[in-house]
Amino acid sequence: MNPRLPDLPEPFPSEFRVMLEQLLRLAGKVQGARMQSLRTRNHALQQSGTFQGHRAYTQGDDLRRIDWNAYARTGSLFLKLLAEEEARAATVILDVSASMGVGSPPRFVSAARLAAVLCGLSLVHLDAVTLVAGGESSFSGRRAIGLLLERIASMGLREGHDELELPERGSPGRVHWVSDFVDPTATERALHRLRRAGARVTGWLPTVPDDFGIDALGWRMLCDPETGKLLPVRVDAELAQAMKRELQTLQRQQEQAFARCGFPLQRLTLPTHSFDPAAWMEAGWSFRR
Secondary structure (H helix, E strand, C coil): CCCCCCCCCCCCCHHHHHHHHHHHHCHHHCHHHHHHHHHHHHHHHHCCCCEEEEEECCCCCCHHHECHHHHHHHCCCEEEEEHHHHHHEEEEEECCEHHHHCCCCCHHHHHHHHHHHHHHHHHHHCCEEEEECCCEEEEECHHHHHHHHHHHHCCCCECCCCCCCCCCCCCCCEEEEECCCCCHHHHHHHHHHHHHCCCEEEEEEECCHHHHCCCCCEEEEEECCCCCCEEEEEECHHHHHHHHHHHHHHHHHHHHHHHHHCCCEEEECCCCCCCCHHHHHHHCHHHHC
16 A cells, blocks of 8 residues: 655745744844854954855845955956855755654644745844755845745655765755654664764754654554655554554654764744744744753
């Protein structure tokens, strides 16, 4: 039996898009983003390193980085890019494997929204973000947020589990990996690869109720961890208890995989129907680290 993958609801309704703009306007109050912004500003003020090229000026960029000679030649505003600024780009890896379809609403919906917030914060405070999800896309400047949302919204889930895709060039730098980490062994291998590539990784696991056990008995659609396919299974009380124990074991294995690699794993339950910025900042308390 090979049931098709579930249809995904729209991850970014208009209410979410409005909330995202509000969150980004509050970005200066997000501690982790504020610290990154200060580091970015210090790099900009130093103005040291090997000249790498230009990018177009966008509103909010530091005026001290404008190449006025280029402006005199072209009449357009461009910013100087220096070699050190590679560290100011972030990478967001979004899992699109079949197991992300588990839950109601599917885990992928919360994961996509979380990825959008992480990408948005990066675009506000950094020069660029690379999104790795069924392919690689790069975005720069706050004006690119709309394009980024469309890119994520157009994705579908894939059958099975693919090997983690690393960015095609250079060091990934700061990496935010959003996934269910359903295979802790494969997760640990990927974390070692990222560490060897010079990445600093934070794992993000948006939770769904089924992560903590199944209360309602009867027929359920469950994900086969080996194939990633969704299968109908009749759940009785004995099976429900066994599944709860397995889920607890899985969570310990996930924590251990990240701990052995020296990276944090953040579990968070995001509001699925509320788009109040305060509720999202409270749910994503680790944004403020």
